[in-house]
């Protein structure tokens with residue numbers, strides 16, 4: 001199973017490709033809706049399929065704590081447990097362990113942390129992160145890494161780069177000896193760290209390249225750094241990463257950021273924005289953002305987005321959706337989420353079509369202008 005690069009844009013670094021997994025093919029550039037606890041909030045797997053999702057993301061740390069591995073193992077893995085038969089990418093839990101849990105100890109072996117739920121103590125090591133993702137049945141497994149915050153010092157970022165490299169090697173060694181890891185069906189992506197520091201990014205990339213088989217992730221961005229610094233780093237990564245491997249930019253982003261990151265040669269994306277913002281009434285349309293809570297939609301009988309194919313846009317008016325949000329009706333949350341996910345997936349489909357038609361550059365400039373800084 002591998003990644004095959006299809007078309008490379010002549011003006012920008014945008015590309016299309018296909019990542020093949022044991023559970024189906026993923027056309028890139030791709031957006032992966034986030035199913036933190038084994039559910040993309042408010043949506044059913046059937047709705048995700050209709051919206052055009054080809055792969056979703058599950059969070060190892062959260063699923064490990066709730067419902068716990070025994071329940072998921074008894075259900076034959078996360079796919080059967082949540083009734084999603086397409087590919088699933090799981091993160092390694094590293095990001096959540098460092099950002100959410102109460103850390104006890106970080107060593108070269110791994111991390112000991114206390115669950116914020118019940119105070120129980122757990123140890124996460126590179127080997128354990130691989131074992132958990134195998135139990136979940138992940139199709140794209142992520143290496144256990146350390147992701148420092150955007151305001152971390154250079155020496156902290158350097159330490160994270162060192163640990164991440166050592167841990168990636170341990171992950172790869174564990175998978176090599178494990179009978180449940182079939183490289184014909186599953187992918188393993190190392191995660192490049194280094195913040196926005198050029199020499200640390202180069203070092204992290206050099207140290208991790210030996211473990212890149214079909215794809216690689218760029219981590220440690222969209223964690224509070226300046227946006228231009230993020231895009232400068234993406235430009236650097238574009239020149240450093242092998243062209244024939246899938247490139248996953250973790251945790252990005254808003255519509256215009258996705259388009260710009262595609263232009264910088266990135267292929268895979270995940271972000272909570274379309275689902276989280278939907279629950280606040282904020283929706284994305286081809287002409288910009290619309291907040292359904294805004295009074296100006298009280299009597300607006302037009303659909304949310306005339307060119308959108310989702311059920312919400314085909315069925316309801318802005319006035320009705322505004323009314324639902326006004327009264328905190330759950331249908332409003334569901335419809336806004338369904339719309340935003342459909343929009344994000346349609347945006348990626350549009351991006352792929354524009355790359356194939358050699359019109360991505362002019363289209364992307366127009367799109368980014370429309371979305372502007374208010375993306």
Ligand SMILES: [Zn+2]
Pocket residue numbers: 304305308309310311312313314338339340342343
């Ligand atoms: Zn819609």
